[in-house]
Amino acid sequence: xxxxxxxxxxxxxxxxxxxxxxxxxxxxxxxxxxxxxxxxxxxxxxxxxxxxxxxxxxxxxxxxxxxxxxxxxxxxxxxxxxxxxxxxxxxxxxxxxxxxxxxxxxxxxxxxxxxxxxxxxxxxxxxxxxxxxxxxxxxxxxxxxxxxxxxxxxxxxxxxxxxxxxxxxxxxxxxxxxxxxxxxxxxxxxxxxxxxxxxxxxxxxxxxxxxxxxxxxxxxxxxxxxxxxxxxxxxxxxxxxxxxxxxxxxxxxxxxxxxxxxxxxxxxxxxxxxxxxxxxxxxxxxxxxxxxxxxxxxxxxxxxxxxxxxxxxxxxxxxxxxxxxxxxxxxxxxxxxxxxxxxxxxxxxxxxxxxxxxxxxxxxxxxxxxx
Amino acid sequence: xxxxxxxxxxxxxxxxxxxxxxxxxxxxxxxxxxxxxxxxxxxxxxxxxxxxxxxxxxxxxxxxxxxxxxxxxxxxxxxxxxxxxxxxxxxxxxxxxxxxxxxxxxxxxxxxxxxxxxxxxxxxxxxxxxxxxxxxxxxxxxxxxxxxxxxxxxxxxxxxxxxxxxxxxxxxxxxxxxxxxxxxxxxxxxxxxxxxxxxxxxxxxxxxxxxxxxxxxxxxxxxxxxxxxxxxxxxxxxxxxxxxxxxxxxxxxxxxxxxxxxxxxxxxxxxxxxxxxxxxxxxxxxxxxxxxxxxxxxxxxxxxxxxxxxxxxxxxxxxxxxxxxxxxxxxxxxxxxxxxxxxxxxxxxxxxxxxxxxxxxxxxxxxxxxxxxxxxxxxxxxxxxxxxxxxxxxxxxxxxxxxxxxxxxxxxxxxxxxxxxxxxxxxxxxxxxxxxxxxxxxxxxxxxxxxxxxxxxxxxxxxxxxxxxxxxxxxxxxxxxxxxxxxxxxxxxxxxxxxxxxxxxxxxxxxxxxxxxxxxxxxxxxxxxxxxxxxxxxxxxxxxxxxxxxxxxxxxxxxxxxxxx
Numbered sequence: 001x002x003x004x005x006x007x008x009x010x011x012x013x014x015x016x017x018x019x020x021x022x023x024x025x026x027x028x029x030x031x032x033x034x035x036x037x038x039x040x041x042x043x044x045x046x047x048x049x050x051x052x053x054x055x056x057x058x059x060x061x062x063x064x065x066x067x068x069x070x071x072x073x074x075x076x077x078x079x080x081x082x083x084x085x086x087x088x089x090x091x092x093x094x095x096x097x098x099x100x101x102x103x104x105x106x107x108x109x110x111x112x113x114x115x116x117x118x119x120x121x122x123x124x125x126x127x128x129x130x131x132x133x134x135x136x137x138x139x140x141x142x143x144x145x146x147x148x149x150x151x152x153x154x155x156x157x158x159x160x161x162x163x164x165x166x167x168x169x170x171x172x173x174x175x176x177x178x179x180x181x182x183x184x185x186x187x188x189x190x191x192x193x194x195x196x197x198x199x200x201x202x203x204x205x206x207x208x209x210x211x212x213x214x215x216x217x218x219x220x221x222x223x224x225x226x227x228x229x230x231x232x233x234x235x236x237x238x239x240x241x242x243x244x245x246x247x248x249x250x251x252x253x254x255x256x257x258x259x260x261x262x263x264x265x266x267x268x269x270x271x272x273x274x275x276x277x278x279x280x281x282x283x284x285x286x287x288x289x290x291x292x293x294x295x296x297x298x299x300x301x302x303x304x305x306x307x308x309x310x311x312x313x314x315x316x317x318x319x320x321x322x323x324x325x326x327x328x329x330x331x332x333x334x335x336x337x338x339x340x341x342x343x344x345x346x347x348x349x350x351x352x353x354x355x356x357x358x359x360x361x362x363x364x365x366x367x368x369x370x371x
Numbered sequence: 372x373x374x375x376x377x378x379x380x381x382x383x384x385x386x387x388x389x390x391x392x393x394x395x396x397x398x399x400x401x402x403x404x405x406x407x408x409x410x411x412x413x414x415x416x417x418x419x420x421x422x423x424x425x426x427x428x429x430x431x432x433x434x435x436x437x438x439x440x441x442x443x444x445x446x447x448x449x450x451x452x453x454x455x456x457x458x459x460x461x462x463x464x465x466x467x468x469x470x471x472x473x474x475x476x477x478x479x480x481x482x483x484x485x486x487x488x489x490x491x492x493x494x495x496x497x498x499x500x501x502x503x504x505x506x507x508x509x510x511x512x513x514x515x516x517x518x519x520x521x522x523x524x525x526x527x528x529x530x531x532x533x534x535x536x537x538x539x540x541x542x543x544x545x546x547x548x549x550x551x552x553x554x555x556x557x558x559x560x561x562x563x564x565x566x567x568x569x570x571x572x573x574x575x576x577x578x579x580x581x582x583x584x585x586x587x588x589x590x591x592x593x594x595x596x597x598x599x600x601x602x603x604x605x606x607x608x609x610x611x612x613x614x615x616x617x618x619x620x621x622x623x624x625x626x627x628x629x630x631x632x633x634x635x636x637x638x639x640x641x642x643x644x645x646x647x648x649x650x651x652x653x654x655x656x657x658x659x660x661x662x663x664x665x666x667x668x669x670x671x672x673x674x675x676x677x678x679x680x681x682x683x684x685x686x687x688x689x690x691x692x693x694x695x696x697x698x699x700x701x702x703x704x705x706x707x708x709x710x711x712x713x714x715x716x717x718x719x720x721x722x723x724x725x726x727x728x729x730x731x732x733x734x735x736x737x738x739x740x741x742x743x744x745x746x747x748x749x750x751x752x753x754x755x756x757x758x759x760x761x762x763x764x765x766x767x768x769x770x771x772x773x774x775x776x777x778x779x780x781x782x783x784x785x786x787x788x789x790x791x792x793x794x795x796x797x798x799x800x801x802x803x804x805x806x807x808x809x810x811x812x813x814x815x816x817x818x819x820x821x822x823x824x825x826x827x828x829x830x831x832x833x834x835x836x837x838x839x840x841x842x843x844x845x846x847x848x849x850x851x852x853x854x855x856x857x858x859x860x861x862x863x864x865x866x867x868x869x870x871x872x873x874x875x876x877x878x879x880x881x882x883x884x885x886x887x888x889x890x891x892x893x894x895x896x897x898x899x900x901x902x903x904x905x906x907x908x909x910x911x912x913x914x915x916x917x918x919x920x921x922x923x924x925x926x927x928x929x930x931x932x933x934x935x936x
Contacts (some may be wrong), residue, residue, distance in 0.1 A: 052509075140469070142468060142469050142473075157467075175742065175745055176745045178704075178709045178740075178745075179740065179742075179745035179746045181709070181728070181732065182707065182709070182732075182737075182738050182740070182746060182803070183733075183746055183759070183762060183802065183803075184728070184729045184730055184732055184733040184762045184763065184806070185729075185762065186728070186729070195748045196748075198748040199744060199745050199746075199747065199748050202744070202788055203744055203745070206744075206788075207464050210459065210461065210464035210465060211464060211465065211467070212427075213423055213427055213448075213459065213465070214457075214459065214464070214465030214466075214467065215467055216423070216426075216427055216447070216448040216449055217421055217423065217448045217449075217451075217452060217455075217457040217459075217526075218449075218452050218457075218467070218477060218478040218481060218525070218526065218529075219449045219452030219453070219478055219481030219482050219529070220449060220467075220481055221449055221481075222449045222450065222452070222481060222482070291480055291481060291483055292479070292480055292483050292484055292485060292486055292489065293480060293486065294472075294473065294476030294479065294480055294486065294489045294490070294493070295472075295476070295486070295489075295490065296486070
């Protein structure tokens with residue numbers, strides 16, 4: 001038992017499922033108290049279990065992005081909102097718009113109710129994004145490759161390389177700005193930008209070619225015994241299937257999970273067909289893939305516990321359906337309620353901060369020491 | 372193991388063949404060294420072995436390359452991954468994963484090796500290359516030598532029969548290079564691996580080679596015995612030059628051999644100098660160009676430079692050495708104002724370099740960074756040179772003129788990115804030199820350069836110093852420093868641990884002593900040109916005692932000219 005909870009990196013899938021659970025819960029409510037509670041829960045876990053390196057520090061970036069989203073949502077509401085009821089805070093001059101844009105008003109009365117609702121909706125989106133940010137800080141994206149189905153492996157490698165490419169591009173830009181100064185040029189004006197782009201992209205191209213040569217030399221994409229057509233078919237089946245799963249889930253989350261309503265039925269159907277297609281494609285091509293995996297991440301008790309902790313708020317919130325506790329009390333204006341059970345569920349979701357195994361000291365401490 | 376039958380290679384759009392009718396066989400278990408000038412086709416030759424040429428690079432390959440019984444014509448690189456391990460010039464660019472352990476396993480994963488076997492081989496490789504303490508480290512945080520060893524390990528785990536290394540020590544400090552070469556030697560001796568490696572710094576590798584292939588003007592010789600090869604080679608390490616100069620027979624390839632063979636000459640010279648073999652006093656100019664006063668540089672918790680104070684005088688050439696990551700580049704960046712000191716004061720020509728912009732910067736400080744590509748953005752060499760003339764307000768053709776001194780015979784319509792790394796470095800150097808800056812800072816300027824190119828580089832640097840410029844060269848290249856610098860600063864862990872005349876600092880150091888100094892110690896010679904001009908072979912005289920010392924002692928130490936004391 002002790003070994004199960006000994007310091008190690010948790011299975012990447014567990015963290016992502018946990019984060020998705022929180023995100024689903026967040027998507028079901030506009031109650032600011034619950035949303036902030038979810039954000040705090042995610043923050044606590046990140047603070048305790050984040051990985052070392054730049055990815056581990058990305059959470060604060062997502063927090064800033066979240067604040068920006070709320071601000072944008074409110075500005076849009078002020079400018080374009082159609083506040084039909086509630087307490088009028090102030091009135092902007094209304095701009096007449098051409099007829100073909102009927103339904104859209106620019107300016108006009110801004111009510112407290114509408115503004116508060118916009119803020120809550122912005123907060124909801126921000127918190128959902130924060131959950132994704134939490135997963136990013138808890139799992140280095142390259143480790144996600146380990147759980148990508150074998151059939152999608154080649155696509156996965158490309159995606160991960162793109163992900164790591166962005167931070168490198170930032171570093172390259174800084175270096176090139178310095179280089180321009182060395183040659184006595186300025187960094188202002190469109191011409192300067194044009195000249196900066198050339199070394200930037202030429203450099204990026206060179207490094208991709210070097211990486212491709214290295215991967216080719218090391219056996220990436222070795223002959224797999226399947227024809228090109230069969231491989232393409234498998235990949236298409238898998239991708240279409242996953243897309244179906246995604247659309248199905250979206251439909252369910254939007255339309256409510258109760259069987260009967262049209263949207264829900266379509267959602268279930270999409271989910272089912274998608275799953276079948278993905279499993280078929282994945283299974284078929286998985287069989288031909290001769291890749292093996294070095295030290296695959298084990299799935300032990302902590303992984304299950306973490307996933308359950310994340311799933312609990314999602315289940316509770318979905319079960320509550322459209323209950324009043326989940327709405328923020330923006331209209332009519334009022335203080336949001338403080339519901340006990342959803343809050344407890346969120347508290348459970350923060351439990352991975354101590355029930356998951358600590359991040360290995362070797363993996364966290366060492367990495368932070370630059371050579 | 373490797374068989375080339377009449378192999379010729381031509382890249383698409385290239386006017387000439389990159390390799391012409393190469394014909395040789397490398398037997399199993401050999402450590403073969405590929406030697407040749409810059410741009411002679413060494414990398415192309417190596418890339419033929421695992422099929423990168425022509426499958427990846429395109430172009431035409433005539434003839435047949437057979438590796439471990441497989442014809443590369445119908446085996447692309449990935450199908451040869453289990454027999455050929457390929458380590459290319461910049462290991463970081465070739466890393467696929469981001470942790471040491473995963474990187475070691477990557478090739479095996481592609482090959483579909485059973486998990487239990489993978490685990491065992493990773494552990495073995497970690498031990499074999501001394502990487503065990505680094506297993507969970509992120510690859511980007513490793514030093515150059517560590518990266519190179521991980522790159523070697525990452526192909527070794529697949530248990531290839533052939534290991535191909537393209538300039539494995541070019542970016543490494545002397546100690547890291549030793550570590551890497553020791554690891555390679557161990558592989559050859561213990562595992563019977565066939566190794567083929569190319570290297571410009573022959574002084575580091577030639578003594579380990581069993582056989583040598585010379586690539587000259589795109590033609591490849593037969594296999595040659597190292598000593599025989601060195602007689603024919605267009606590039607030779609200093610120890611071989613020394614052996615030839617002293618007419619030692621057989622020609623020594625290692626410092627140890629040369630030292631044993633040159634004992635009579637050494638004793639003769641010592642007797643002549645009556646033990647007064649004192650190195651000349653340090654030559655220093657009097658006008659300081661750059662000054663750092665208690666410069667302190669810190670990134671986060673890491674101290675890069677610790678309260679460092681120094682000044683650089685006009686007309687001097689200063690070498691800056693130290694381990695990878697000791698703070699050499701940071702010091703140069705501080706001097707050009709690309710970095711601001713956490714505390715302390717940096718001045719160049721009486722002003723803070725950070726405040727300089729445009730032509731006034733070019734007139735004060737020129738800095739050639741390690742990544743020369745960042746400074747190149749024109750379509751052709753000619754455009755690049757004209758832009759440099761305009762930036763520095765110099766007459767049209769100034770840069771072109773400098774470039775032809777550094778690198779004769781370059782086609783001005785070539786795209787800068789089509790040049791080899793060494794040639795690109797020379798182009799950037801010409802561009803930066805065009806401004807006639809008072810302070811010239813060079814970061815690792817000898818990467819990818821053969822000995823002849825290094826000599827041309829030295830000549831250009833010297834002439835700039837003679838005109839009053841102060842030059843600082845950060846480098847790992849001991850031989851280059853020995854032939855060029857007046858003063859040597861050695862950095863360790865952010866501290867200036869040595870600041871002395873290059874001669875006494877190099878002679879005094881075990882790690883940084885050049886080959887000639889090691890052979891001739893305790894005589895104070897750093898390079899072959901330091902030796903007395905006349906040196907009759909001992910075999911032709913009766914005995915050393917009967918020699919007339921006047922025959923070979925116009926003891927002119929012909930080092931960096933043009934400096935007025």
